[in-house]
Each structure stands twice: as C-alpha cells, then as structure tokens.
Amino acid sequence: MSNYSPVKKEAAAEERALLPPVDVIEDSSGITLYADLAGVPKEKLHLQVEADTLTIEGEIDLEVPADMQVSHAEVGLPRYRRVFTLSKELDPSRVGAELKDGVLRLSIPKAEHAQPRKIEVKVL
C-alpha cells in the first residue's frame, strides 16, 4: 500500500474574494511581505498562521451613500484573501504586521537556527 493521502478538501463554502497584489522580499534576517489592501481598516484585517499556512484576509469598508447605484466597478468584491505556505526556516511566532494607507507590511523572521552563519575554515 502506498501512503495515499486524500486530497485536502478546499473550503468551497468560503466567500469569494479578490486576490491582492503582493511583493515578497527576502533578506538574511527574514521575509518581508507587502500586500495592497486598499479600503481595509485595521479592525477588518485578519491574519492567521496555522501550521505552515499564512492567511491574509481583509474586508473592504467604504463610506457609501445608502442610495448609491454603482455604474462602473473594477473592485467588484468586498474582500481580499490570499494564502501562503511558509517554509520551515521561518518563525511564525514572531510575525510583525503593520497596516498603513491600505498597505500591509508583514515581516516574518527566520528562526534562530536558520540565520546565516559564516563557517570558518580552519587551516591545518
């Protein structure tokens, strides 16, 4: 018997969402992720790390007149969602997050043991 693993069931019941554009930059200390979440206030931003999965979710909150009729919509859904798989050398317990003017900045440091070390070469 091969170890057959059933395909993970996608959460199909989840509401549809926009995929926000992101930049991901890595340097020796960790990974920095920027996500454009225009219209999302701090209270409606949800960040979650579960095992090795990072989920970014935000709801757009605009002041819209009650009787407004939309005539042209390029942002056609009221929420953003994007999921990333983190790699082992990252330390999800020390994720830092800032939200300013609709831009989320996440910094995910590398775990201590994964920090780069210079290996000294001994001359014998």
Place this chain on the structure above:
Amino acid sequence: MMYRSLFPRDILAELDRLQREMQQGFHLSPSIRGIARGGFPAMNVGGTTQSVDIYAFAPGIDPATLDVQIEKGVLTVAGERKLDEAGEEATLHIDERFAGRFRRVVTLPDDIDPNAVGASYRNGVLRISIARKLSAQPRRITIE
C-alpha cells in the same frame, strides 16, 4: 503604457466581473476613456441623485502628492507610487504591486457641479464626491 493586472491569477473573479458588467451596462462612463481596465488605481464609480462618487483604490500613497483635476467634464487622477526598495542583498520573490507614475481619466456626466467637489483619502482609497447641479436633482412638484 503597460498595465499589469491588479488581481492576478484570479480568473474566476475576472470572468464573473465581466459577466456582471455586461449585464449592468455602462451608464456613467461609456466613453473611450472610461473603460480602461486593469490600470492603477482601480476605480469604482457610483452615483446618487445628489452626487457622483468616484472611489480610487490607491493604497500606500501620500495624499498630498495626488493630483486630482476636473476640467471640461473630465476627472483626472494622477500621481506617483514609490515603493520601498529592496536592499542590495535582498531577493525579490514576488513582484506584483504597481510602482511608478499613474494617470487615470474618467468622463463625468453632464449634470455635475465642478465647484462642489470633496475629496478624502482613507485606508488607501481616494474618494471624490462631486455634487450634481441643483437643477438636475429631482424635485417633487406640488399640484395646486
């Protein structure tokens, strides 16, 4: 000018949007300018009997550097978006966010009052609200 897709790899959402738009038709911006898609910032346009409201999704911009103009019934939103640059020893793994100068133009309806405009920037969304001319607003007529 090259535009990159705002919400990449989300084919289903794109198809859905397309369908919705076809059903909806264009009321406010049927012009050649009004339907430039995928540009930055993304725009939603709506209206009430009193005003026309334009929402520009422009996150991470200093509102003082935004240039918003109304001229001859055309609204122009222009500016520049500068992103934090990656250091020399950093690796850029994903690069999707818009950077650089932008300009978007929206044709406005005829009944707006270009002198009654309000603009605000909140959570990365620029909202421009333009009042309609009083003469264009609906009035109840009393029968004597």
